[in-house]
């Protein structure tokens with residue numbers, strides 16, 4: 030069955046019903062609600078599901094807890110392990126890692142920005158895709174992401190690390206939200 034050419038979604042901020050083209054939301058481009066004027070994209074809708082529907086929150090939190098319990102650092106020697114632990118400590122990576130796991134479940138994808146600081150150490154910063162315009166371009170089989178927050182802060186593709194979860198045979202880099210299966214049922 031082919032997907033509908035447009036779908037009705039509720040604005041996650043004012044709950045107004047909007048007709049949204051299938052070419053807009055699935056490509057993660059944001060749209061602006063004509064009623065409350067706020068921007069949102071498909072990730073914002075997924076976040077709304079997570080925050081507003083208790084069962085949706087329980088499903089995501091439990092899956093994240095299960096995955097996080099099995100987290101461990103593997104290295105070929107102690108020196109390598111120490112370097113990884115130092116990197117994690119410098120970047121508060123335990124909390125960032127929890128966010129990556131949760132985002133991969135809620136959104137199917139998670140984004141970080143990396144930069145070198147004045148001492149040449151790599152620093153990573155969490156980016157929430159629900160508050161960001163996500164632009165996608167394709168080069169052969171690779172998918173290139175560039176992001177821009179609604180406040181016009183840009184993240185170039187060279188500085189973006191992304192993680193994805195799920196099975197998307199056509200474009201595996203995009204990931205699949207745990208809520209994808211229900212998405213149309215809830216919003217149509």
Ligand SMILES: [Zn+2]
Nearest residue numbers: 040043062065
């Ligand atoms: Zn609205």
